[in-house]
Amino acid sequence: MDHNDMTMTTPAATTGMMTMTMTSGSSMPSSTSGMDMGMDMSGSSILMSSAEMAMVFFQSVTTPLYSSAWTPQGQGSYAGTCVFLIVLGLLHRILIALRSIIFDSNPVLHRHGKTISSSDSDSYPGSRSDLELMGGQLRTQWNSHPFKVATETFRALLEVVIGGIGYLLMLAVMTMNVGYFLSVLGGIFLGTFVAGRFGTGDSHH
Structure with a gap:
């Protein structure tokens, strides 16, 4: 009786372990894809920030000059x-x-x-x-x-x-x-x- 119970529960435990292994294996690509998406988003934010830093003329009365302490207030x-x-x-x-x-x-x-040029041919x-x-x-x-x-x-x-x-x-x-x-x-x-x-x-x- 005990021997049969052991033989019956052993395949179930093995199946559970295989299920857990497959689940953990399937979750790894999703986490990797999440990391890729995070890297893509950070790269796009860097590109956007560099585009916003384009050198263009602007009008402002609070632009610092030479240091942050020299910032007009009006x-x-x-x-x-x-x-x-x-x-x-x-x-x-x-x-x-x-x-x-x-x-x-x-x-x-x-x-x-005035005589630096020579007349020799x-x-x-x-x-x-x-x-x-x-x-x-x-x-x-x-x-x-x-x-x-x-x-x-x-x-x-x-x-x-x-x-x-x-x-x-x-x-x-x-x-x-x-x-x-x-x-x-x-x-x-x-x-x-x-x-x-x-x-x-x-x-x-």
């Missing part, structure tokens, strides 16, 4: 920020003109030899005579511009200030705020209008 503070950018652009062009007045107005810098660019003329010009320029620590320090500091202001103006434009962009252009216009005649030979922006 029309008045936004107008003050725009005035600051106009003054910054004006200062940038004035400093460029100042550099031209101090350093580029030296006639030695614009002296070009066999002369060509890169020939020995051209190299000798270039070497002579370099020696003349070097001797006429002696190195002075004070002068070169002032020149380097002026270039750093001009470059720093230029990068600040660039960062303001990169906010894509229409008001900031127009303010930078207005400052450049005013600076060129006031002091542009002193830096006509300058190509920096």
